[in-house]
Amino acid sequence: MMAPKPGLDFSPFDFAHFGFSSENDASKDRHFMSKTLSAKLVRQMTAKPKDDLQKVCIGNKNIFTVSDLKPDTQYYFDVFAVNSATNMSTAYVGTFARTKEEAKQKTMELKDGKVTDVFIKRKGAKFLRFAPVSSHQKVTFSVHSCLEAIQIQVRRDGKLLLSQSVEGVRQFQLRGKPKAKYMIRLKGSKKGASMLKILATSKFNKQPFPSLPEDTRIKGFDKLRTCSSVTIAWLGTQERNKYCVYKKEVDDDYNEEQKKREQNQCLGPDTRKKSEKVLCKYFYSQNLHKAVTTETIKGLEAGKSYVLDVYVMGHGGHSVKYQSKVVKTRKFC
Numbered sequence: 106m107m108a109p110k111p112g113l114d115f116s117p118f119d120f121a122h123f124g125f126s127s128e129n130d131a132s133k134d135r136h137f138m139s140k141t142l143s144a145k146l147v148r149q150m151t152a153k154p155k156d157d158l159q160k161v162c163i164g165n166k167n168i169f170t171v172s173d174l175k176p177d178t179q180y181y182f183d184v185f186a187v188n189s190a191t192n193m194s195t196a197y198v199g200t201f202a203r204t205k206e207e208a209k210q211k212t213m214e215l216k217d218g219k220v221t222d223v224f225i226k227r228k229g230a231k232f233l234r235f236a237p238v239s240s241h242q243k244v245t246f247s248v249h250s251c252l253e254a255i256q257i258q259v260r261r262d263g264k265l266l267l268s269q270s271v272e273g274v275r276q277f278q279l280r281g282k283p284k285a286k287y288m289i290r291l292k293g294s295k296k297g298a299s300m301l302k303i304l305a306t307s308k309f310n311k312q313p314f315p316s317l318p319e320d321t322r323i324k325g326f327d328k329l330r331t332c333s334s335v336t337i338a339w340l341g342t343q344e345r346n347k348y349c350v351y352k353k354e355v356d357d358d359y360n361e362e363q364k365k366r367e368q369n370q371c372l373g374p375d376t377r378k379k380s381e382k383v384l385c386k387y388f389y390s391q392n393l394h395k396a397v398t399t400e401t402i403k404g405l406e407a408g409k410s411y412v413l414d415v416y417v418m419g420h421g422g423h424s425v426k427y428q429s430k431v432v433k434t435r436k437f438c
């Protein structure tokens with residue numbers, strides 16, 4: 106249906122088309138028949154005939170906010186008052202309204218080969234721009250999501266090249282183009298704030314973040330617990346990496362909420378006390394089925410709880426933390 110133009114007579118409209126019956130003649134003035142508003146019609150001006158009409162009933166309210174509209178778009182609104190006793194209706198004079206333009210987002214510039222820290226509010230978004238200074242065949246984006254999973258979209262000169270969810274460490278390699286500019290949109294999680302590290306480069310560089318196994322949990326062996334030691338294991342990869350183990354004594358009422366606050370994978374060993382360091386070791390295996398290592402943590406106190414953390418170190422000093430593990434030594438031996 107073609108949209109009416111502002112200022113023209115709306116009487117030719119067949120209001121029965123909108124699901125209402127009219128008791129007034131088209132030539133009569135439109136007036137309010139009932140104090141009870143039970144219907145409201147929202148019509149969006151679009152070319153699609155099947156999708157251009159939306160009807161919303163709001164009871165006896167006389168204020169209503171229409172949401173999920175497109176920015177910088179004109180809409181036409183009609184309001185109908187319906188007598189609930191007779192089901193007869195009368196329409197107010199329709200009106201046009203245009204939504205505002207979408208607010209321009211601040212864009213952060215990425216430097217080639219440099220890791221950038223990004224913080225995103227809950228349900229928020231950040232926009233980044235990467236413009237390689239020279240011709241390039243490929244461009245690589247390395248992303249380390251430290252807390253909740255984030256959504257990343259990459260566009261090259263307006264064309265969407267990538268749309269992915271990222272949790273942990275991911276690397277994306279895209280085909281390059283001379284003088285191309287890349288726009289990166291990062292969308293945060295609905296659960297909470299997001300923190301991440303991102304690196305973009307058009308050169309062949311080693312991955313700045315260490316590779317991780319699919320399972321980053323630390324396993325504790327209950328039967329191997331003693332009054333002064335615990336034994337743990339974790340998975341590795343086919344890359345030879347350096348792993349460092351840290352421990353911290355906690356109260357017995359240490360809960361999941363406290364544990365979650367310490368799950369920021371971007372906080373490296375440099376944030377820990379020297380006294381909390383247990384050991385560092387290098388480890389890898391070409392056979393992923395055998396890429397597992399164990400360690401016995403000694404010198405613990407009887408009946409005490411500890412949080413154990415494993416950090417894997419990457420090139421350039423960037424580290425990634427495995428999921429924390431809470432263990433407790435035996436009280437009696």
